[in-house]
Amino acid sequence: MTLQHVARRVAVVDVNRCVGCQLCMFACSRKKGFGGFSKSAIMVRSVGGFERGFTVIVCRACPDPPCVKVCPTDALRPREGGGVLVDHAECIGCGNCVEACPVRAIFWDDEAQKPNVCVYCGECVQYCPHGVLALEEVSPW
């Protein structure tokens, strides 16, 4: 069996199952050794109040990422198969990528003055208690 590189992404498979607990956001920061949200690259917020349910925002690993195009130092590079790879050492913290993402899936770390970009590790998926998230292969239509 030959191992091929498969690009994965965190998919929001059923947002209606989301209860708004934000365990995914905690999982993301915790993976980097922190409590709280400063390092989180996923976001859950209500759709205008808890009674209407929630929206989950996370990088969808798009095939032609707009964030890459506005990075002045090439700290963001396209990943094979969709999505981006970040080199934090190259990042100067200009914040262009945050603005460029139309789904607003790049979050800002106030403490480090750097963007939080999803690395597609799936840690958040493991802590979603209600089956909202899944790690899946990026598949073009």
Add this chain to the structure above:
Amino acid sequence: MVVPSKVLYVDLSRRRFWTEDWGDLFEAYLGGASVGIRLLMDECPKGVDPFDPDNPIILVVGPLTGLYPLASKTVAFFKSPLTGNLGESYAGGRSAVSIRLAGYGAIVIRGASRTPIYLAIHGRRVYFRNASGIWGMRSTYTVGRIIRELEPGAGLRTIMRIGVAGEKLVRYANVVTETYRHFGRLGLGAVFGSKKLKAVIVSGRSGIPVRNPKEFRKVYREIYEKAVTTSLMRKYYELGTSMNIMPLNELGALPTRNLRDARFEMGSNLSGEELARKFLGRRVACTHCPVACIHLAALREPYPDEPYFYKTTMIPYDYEPLYALGSMLGIGDVEGWLRLMDEVESLGLDAMSTGVALAWATEAYEGGLIGPEETMGVELSWGRADAYIQAVRLIVRQPNEFYRTLGMGVEKASEVYGGREFALAFGGLEMPGYHTGPLAYVGFMTGGRHSHLDSAGYSYDQKFLGKGLPDPEEAGKLIFREEAWRQVLNSLVVCLFARKIYDAETVSKALKAVGVERSPEELEKLGVSTLRLRHEFKAREGFDPKGLRIPRRILETRSPHGRIDPEYLRKAVETYFREAGTSGGLG
């Protein structure tokens, strides 16, 4: 600093704010209930009127907040306008995590504003915002909706607000947060109102460094697994707390029609099973809670004036409101209950106190202690949800002396109009829904905040069924020990629904991973000292166990342990207060 220790002080009178670091205090006492009672001792002048600007509002989180699952609560300390003594109330929603990630271990609000305002706290930035345009707004839902639009921080914020009930100083007005969670019971909403404080919004998204990230992740995983894969929390994540209706009703422990009965013949209509089947529309969670115990009913109603025109309202349901606004008022029609509940929520009232007050009023009306003149023509009668909705509005509007008095609680109302023997309050607080036996009542009488959650006597009553009760001295000690341990959980501040997960060993391990060393024995000591301090505060403010009243009604209606013996209660209460270090029993 591993433990959150920065305190934000806000002076509403002078419109100033500043922070102080209380590292030593938080290091020694962790946070939550333990730090809160110490801050209250310090901040609250002896004998202060609860509506005096000097009555502080103290919001505290704990060392596990923002780190571990189910550490989802904020505790509020203040002097209660309902009981005239210790005010202590817990709420979840996004409150706790937002406060900690805004950088604070506690927020202390002093003084009073002359004009309606709301506070916006975004990390280190604090703003006094004009609230005159939202003062007097009919519904807490709308207030939330407006502030959501005005303020940044979606998903990372809490919006704690009061309804008209708080503005009008109804003594059991609550503070609503994230639409469906409440700082309930002891009238925090009225204290907000007395300060012309319509809302407090707090947002933050900071990170929390931990001493041992690897161990932290490991302990986290263990706690998480216990919460989602074991049965320890099942009752909360399936039917929710409303699953208690059926078993308590079968047991004969569900207070019905002002506790003239302990079985409700229409109880099954209000059951968790029935509500889930017909109305459950969505479940939501507090921040960092995988359980999602918040059950929302979707009530679909047609408009009478336009064909094919409907509205769907999302209304929260839980055991206690089902008891207080349901069985206690003889309401077995669920839709009627939902409409009444929605009114109580919109106005910002405590559902339990409101229900118990209306149950007393119904009995007083039946017995002729009050008449149509007092009720302003409202026909208070068991099961009549629409009449109760009218009465609820009048409690808030206070157009006459009767409704003004009813808004001061059932203790006060029965003092003025009579019917003491069926006025179901303990220590000035309207009773929770457990006629399970004597231990529940020992808990209501002795508990620092007179809540069933102080010491869970109702749970011990059920454990002892079929085995016989312990002797009263042992019961008093048991209740004291339980309340003391809960001071630890309340210092962390974890949800009490997670009490079986957070045993002493687990708490010790969880703290250690993030850099706080506390042995289980040290934790237990902290619990006892905190509980004693609460009673010290209560004694300072004039609480005397000898003044505790046993309403005759609880002795007349059979409990699952048979008729309750007042002598048993007296002895148990006396033992409890001996343990607490304050002398005396019931008079």
